[in-house]
Amino acid sequence: MQPFAMRAAAAMIMVALAGPGIATGSETPGGPGQGELLFFVSADGVVVDSNSALYDMDDASADVDVLGSFSAGSFRVLGEFLLSTDEQELERLQFGWEVRPETYLWIGRFHQPASVWNTRHHHGSYLQPSITRPVIESWEDEGGVLPQHFVGALGETRLPLGTAGGLSLQAGLGAGPRLEGRELMPVEIYEPKSLDGRGSWSFRAAYLPEFEDEDAIGLVASGSQIDLSRSTYVGPASRVDLRVLGLFTSWQHESLRLDAAGYLVRSRFVGAASGAEDFAAGYLQFRREFARGLSLLGRLEGSADTSDSAYLALFPGFVKLRAIADVRWDFRPQHALSVEIASNRVRGSEVREFRLQWSAVLP
Amino acid sequence: MQSRRRFLALGLAALAAGRNLAEDNQAVVLVTAVGDPAFALGSLQVRKLFLGFTVLHAGHALRPVRNRSDELLDKIFLQHVMTMSAETYERRLLTMTLQQGRPRPMEVHSREELVRALLGIPHSVSFAWSSDIQGVGGLQTVKVLWRP
Numbered sequence: 001m002q003p004f005a006m007r008a009a010a011a012m013i014m015v016a017l018a019g020p021g022i023a024t025g026s027e028t029p030g031g032p033g034q035g036e037l038l039f040f041v042s043a044d045g046v047v048v049d050s051n052s053a054l055y056d057m058d059d060a061s062a063d064v065d066v067l068g069s070f071s072a073g074s075f076r077v078l079g080e081f082l083l084s085t086d087e088q089e090l091e092r093l094q095f096g097w098e099v100r101p102e103t104y105l106w107i108g109r110f111h112q113p114a115s116v117w118n119t120r121h122h123h124g125s126y127l128q129p130s131i132t133r134p135v136i137e138s139w140e141d142e143g144g145v146l147p148q149h150f151v152g153a154l155g156e157t158r159l160p161l162g163t164a165g166g167l168s169l170q171a172g173l174g175a176g177p178r179l180e181g182r183e184l185m186p187v188e189i190y191e192p193k194s195l196d197g198r199g200s201w202s203f204r205a206a207y208l209p210e211f212e213d214e215d216a217i218g219l220v221a222s223g224s225q226i227d228l229s230r231s232t233y234v235g236p237a238s239r240v241d242l243r244v245l246g247l248f249t250s251w252q253h254e255s256l257r258l259d260a261a262g263y264l265v266r267s268r269f270v271g272a273a274s275g276a277e278d279f280a281a282g283y284l285q286f287r288r289e290f291a292r293g294l295s296l297l298g299r300l301e302g303s304a305d306t307s308d309s310a311y312l313a314l315f316p317g318f319v320k321l322r323a324i325a326d327v328r329w330d331f332r333p334q335h336a337l338s339v340e341i342a343s344n345r346v347r348g349s350e351v352r353e354f355r356l357q358w359s360a361v362l363p
Numbered sequence: 364m365q366s367r368r369r370f371l372a373l374g375l376a377a378l379a380a381g382r383n384l385a386e387d388n389q390a391v392v393l394v395t396a397v398g399d400p401a402f403a404l405g406s407l408q409v410r411k412l413f414l415g416f417t418v419l420h421a422g423h424a425l426r427p428v429r430n431r432s433d434e435l436l437d438k439i440f441l442q443h444v445m446t447m448s449a450e451t452y453e454r455r456l457l458t459m460t461l462q463q464g465r466p467r468p469m470e471v472h473s474r475e476e477l478v479r480a481l482l483g484i485p486h487s488v489s490f491a492w493s494s495d496i497q498g499v500g501g502l503q504t505v506k507v508l509w510r511p
Contacts, residue, residue: 078464096464211411214458333453
């Protein structure tokens, strides 16, 4: 483990333990605050079958996502640190102030709110309904084409609307990623060189039929200026301006849940003669819960106008079409086994994946 | 879901009958430390509080304390107050913590722990069998949450 990773892991634990004794939802009588320390652990394997040797790579990995928080009065600090066989990264570190009930102002590193999936599930595998996330919501280091991590300020509020409903608003402003090689490189708090990332903004608004429930319908929008490195792009442009507009819904009817999101992405290479280009991507997902902790999920992901996008050409691994089926068994409290089968289309190649995952949250 | 709820309701009724709750005039009540005699909390506010949302009373954020001292009490809390299964409730709390670092409600596992928490933690709110808090000094019943 790198020295930074060790320091960050220690910091995460300190965040949760900074309060009155060890936490996990506990507090001492009369204590000044409450802390949480959760470990989202997972281990998974994937077998890939493809007609292209480029994608024919079996793999196995294990992750521990450490989430720590400490709340005292109106102040809260939240950290999320991912330790895996592939990487160690401080994903979120936010310092917040609840200025009024359900209205928070945060500064730090956060997941930008225009990503519907990631602001809901973050890195907690156990709380994700499927093993994989939709391609358009992929993290930057997983070949994601949209910025996901900002360093800056985030405001969140949830307002009552009508007798039982609510309006959820989130807005973020900060430094976004740059593009190096074939990967978006988000700003890292501990890496001063990366802090020169250009300005990004992000917004999300949702109507909630029930204030305290998860059903929602809403829109998202974001904008990022992404610097291009010479190793990535050869041409007159020095950066890409990216604009994203999206719609989403999440709806539960008895044991059936529907989740859908669609994004329209406009890219413009600043300094190049070509104009703006658009592509669209989205997904439709159904999940049905059955007795004994079993659930079945199906998701269809699609995209349009991707072939003509010079921006997407910078990401050769972008999956244009994908269908997945996922079976999950919550075999004991806070432990689940999942099997997922996916069929992907990547640059003319058919790639089939078979995944198996154990996920849990401890303690 | 409807049939599942009916099944749960029947199960609770059978359990309640087995414990002679009706004969004992038992009820599940919302309880807090003696302070404001006009303390009131609507059903929706109680649900928000135990999901981790901030609920204020007289300018102070209330602290939910989940009473897990009795299995039937917990089932009644989940079915009649939270209106969700235990698994769904636990997942909702974890999700709230993952998203915004919200602390989950503190849990107590005995009557003694409950009384200690309510008297020791300012602005704490919990639920209990009415008989469990009868005669306990320093506590007040806010409202009846469930009656057989």
